[in-house]
Amino acid sequence: MLSASNQAQTPSGVPLIDMSRQYSALEQELTAAVLRVCQSGRFVLGPDGQQLEESLANYCRAKHAIACASGSDALLLALMACGVGPGDEVLVPSYTFFATASAVARLGAKPVFVDIEPSTFNLDVRRLQHCITSATKAIVPVHLYGQCADMPAVLEIARQYRLAVIEDAAQAIGAELCGRKAGTMGDIGCFSFYPTKNLGGFGDGGLMTTDRDDLAERLRLLRVHGMEPRYYHRVMGINSRLDSIQAAVLNVKLPHLDRWTAQRQACARRYTQFFAAYGLDRVLTLPVEAPDRRHVWNQYIVRVPEGKRDELRAHLAERHIGSEIYYPVPLHLQECFAYLGYGKGSLPETERAAAETLALPMFAELTADEQELVVREVAAFFGPRHGLTGPKYLKHAAVRQQ
């Protein structure tokens, strides 16, 4: 928590994310939980891991939750459990973190990249059908930035062509679509506890959810070298279990997740109001919530027009305001996927997003003062060029009161 004197000060910079604030607020509970694991001598999964799996199955309203070593491994294990292998094709977005597609490639299968819809940055379901062949085995929709992809349409196509659906919910824990939680609509949901995710550990961690008993059993087997009973290997698995220390940390944090999400949502609303007050909603494209969604705002992403994105980023950096580009090179244009033969221009919306988007500071503890500083500096950058002066500038005072 910030002290009253801190709140009164105008901030001198704004970090993209500041994890120390969440840590200070929970420090005693967190250090006690970690110490307890050290004393217990149970370091892999163990009682803390089991408790986390139960709590998260409950939180996500999934029948099963299986913890593993990272979100990347969750995707790999999920594809393995669905039997994806050499010769198979898997439909994935190109505008996402690398792990979504690398999991497919690591199994000898072929990632088939699908373009996105520009307003939500998620899979354009109208394009899915054109990418399906007799080799297509699965679809991996990503709930990017904390907002669910169009799952009803994905599930309908999957049903029609008998494809597995693996949700990449790494950025979307707690997100909903029509009241259903991210990660519980397809066959398997994959989550990440990387420190910058909405529920972050003190290192790597991941989890898979499923309602299917057969898949749950397979996932549990695959994460321990396919071993059952001990030293008898039924299938080719990997070593991917969650450390007890991470589970203990996450068990302390989980009860706060919905409050943090509400704070992120308040931050998103405030940004939108500030930008409008400064007239910047005419200059930037602000993020939108699609209908029937509960957006959990892992990132607040704006589109910057006219090739000015990198200049704006440099302007903010000079003023100690953090920002980031997710993702500067779409996956279909990455060197390691050159063998797939996608050229520049093959996924136009994906490439446009990669060139225009900028992530602004977003975390639960971000203050209104800090957000106003961010917006003021964006206005200072565009102001002279876009006539952003006059009464609009004064309106922000009214927003501050809300």
Ligand SMILES: *Cc1c(COP(=O)(O)O)cnc(C)c1O
């Ligand atoms: C973070 C992330 C992952 C990978 O999670 P790790 O825990 O870092 O391995 C996968 N997909 C998306 C969309 C992510 O944001």
